[in-house]
Ligand code: GDP
Ligand code: K
């Protein structure tokens with residue numbers, strides 16, 4: 003491989019919450035970096051995923067999702083998404099297999115129209131494992147009518163279907179460029195951040211409605227023991243209300259134990275080491291409305 007046909011660039015991944023952005027990017031990278039759950043707004047800030055192969059380096063930005071902000075955290079999330087689009091070499095817009103274009107999709111398409119002709123836009127129709135072929139054809143033609151997409155590619159992120167085709171399509175639109183990151187680097191986020199995302203993901207998985215969106219994690223300690231392959235990790239989970247604290251801890255501590263056990267198993271895989279994880283639950287009343295706390299929990303430049 004000669005250097006001058008190596009391609010590289012940034013791909014901004016946008017879409018309304020829950021269409022499978024994080025699942026797709028985790029599938030491409032093969033590690034669990036971005037929190038995945040069935041609850042919307044799991045991803046709160048841009049996360050970089052780096053995919054390097056013999057002839058390209060593609061840097062994906064997983065964005066928090068475009069939607070009208072409801073609070074300070076929401077404002078931060080919208081700004082993050084828009085900045086990610088403006089810097090991109092290619093935009094990837096992910097939708098699911100809904101048969102009509104709803105309000106949320108319409109507002110994203112309107113934003114994307116501003117970039118039409120300036121930045122190539124690849125549309126991914128995800129979750130095709132849930133529909134029949136003729137339904138898929140209808141959905142494809144529905145989006146084709148918008149006339150802003152350079153490519154329309156059906157995929158199933160969960161089944162790893164169509165992802166090769168997607169990567170090859172991206173390479174068509176990337177320009178020759180250097181390797182920005184070492185070829186074994188998969189994210190620009192540090193271990194602390196990934197660990198906090200794993201804990202948050204488990205919280206989201208086991209809690210419902212009200213509580214999850216008010217979850218924030220701070221890692222107080224992450225340290226490898228001298229001469230041993232064991233990490234000691236201490237984390238705080240912050241909730242917005244006293245009542246949420248009770249829910250999170252659960253009867254006799256059962257909920258927190260489940261969350262802690264699953265988080266520990268994932269962190270052990272990530273760090274390839276034994277992990278001693280301690281979690282405390284704390285209350286910060288309505289922290290998502292309080293700018294200093296939103297920043298303190300990491301949602302800041
Ligand atoms: P994000 O909010 O766009 O980042 O969405 P996530 O990646 O967190 O996924 C939201 C939900 O959709 C999770 O429950 C995923 O398991 C599910 N999901 C993602 N991709 C697929 C897919 O290809 N097929 C199916 N059936 N479900 C998927
Ligand atoms: K989600």
Ligand code: MG
Nearest residue numbers: 023024044045
């Ligand atoms: Mg996500």
